[in-house]
Amino acid sequence: MSLIQSLVSIDKSLFLYVNGANSQFLDGVMYAISGKFTWVPLYISVLYVIVKQWKKEALWVVLSVAVCILMSDQVASGVIKNLVHRLRPSHLSSLNGMVHLVKGYTGGLYGFVSSHASNSVGFAVISSLYFRRKSYALALGLWALLVSYSRIYLGVHYPLDVIGGALLGSAAAYISWRLVKIYRPSIFELEIKGDFYAPIAVLLISLLLTGVYSMLIF
16 A cells, blocks of 8 residues: 555544544534634634734735735635545545535535635634734634634545645745735834734634534524
8 A cells, every 4th residue: 555545544534533523512513613704703803903003004914814815715725626636525425424414514526625724724823923922822723723623523624634724824824924024024023012812702702602502503
């Protein structure tokens, strides 16, 4: 067995292990965590801190974050997935009946790399590079990990899809941040005094609400 075949085999085994560890409560939680609008309050809170901290210079920070997300999303969905053509586990016939799906959600046809992973990791990395607070970086890092995990739990991505997405998002974040540091160094000369606990609080409240959603609504 070649190295690639071994990796693919391990990847499928890990996927089935994670995806198989499911429950009705976690179905609702993970479905909500993967939702497009669940984290809008978090994004707004981060935007608030950026504007409050950098004021007139905030446009450059916001622009670099937008470029990071656009780069990671488009490279993942528009380039890599169409080049690799790796079927999601939810679309693989050999795994029929073995994949736990939630509310019939199967995602698009191809899964490598995960856009959710690339976007969430990219957002976590670039905002952490700007905020320079260990507590924030830890909180957002765990958030990105949770979002990535939810994709495996929901049966629409293998672990390697998520790892590839995380690497892509990290690269997009560093490139976007580095360009600003080169062409707008004045942004990094400001003393960081922003209230970086606001996004962490919003994140915790959002997680609490996903649990309530799972118990009462899902």
